[in-house]
Amino acid sequence: MAAIVFDTGALIAIDRGDRRVGALLHAAARDQLDVVTSCACVSEAWRDPARQARLARALAGVIERPLDPAAARDSGVLLGRARASDIAHAAVALLAGPSDTIVTSDPTDMTVLVDVLRTGARVLPI
Numbered sequence: 821m822a823a824i825v826f827d828t829g830a831l832i833a834i835d836r837g838d839r840r841v842g843a844l845l846h847a848a849a850r851d852q853l854d855v856v857t858s859c860a861c862v863s864e865a866w867r868d869p870a871r872q873a874r875l876a877r878a879l880a881g882v883i884e885r886p887l888d889p890a891a892a893r894d895s896g897v898l899l900g901r902a903r904a905s906d907i908a909h910a911a912v913a914l915l916a917g918p919s920d921t922i923v924t925s926d927p928t929d930m931t932v933l934v935d936v937l938r939t940g941a942r943v944l945p946i
Contacts, residue, residue: 822919823854825941826882827912829925831857831865833946835875840946844923845878856883858891858911887911902936909933916941 833841848855895910913933916922918940924930927945934941
């Protein structure tokens with residue numbers, strides 16, 4: 821089953837009330853699609869829980885994958901192969917499978933990572 825994978829920019833968009841990302845969340849719930857992100861992305865977006873109620877509500881329904889030792893090493897290898905440096909982007913790219921959609925505020929960098937992985941994941945800019 822396909823999933824939607826959010827990068828940090830998508831989480832920030834949720835926090836700011838972006839209607840496009842809200843519509844994606846609604847569609848994912850309607851279609852019973854998993855919404856996934858990396859804990860690395862959550863750490864980049866999470867700043868003040870008292871002011872981030874919208875993001876907190878959304879994260880309650882999002883699968884947060886840890887950046888465990890294996891994922892950290894895989895991210896490093898991917899960054900080396902892609903000649904990139906954003907750890908959170910690499911973690912997100914590694915979460916996406918062939919039928920998944922990565923929602924990102926940085927489609928250029930994400931496309932490079934997806935191309936190196938050759939997963940066929942779709943990159944959707946926000």
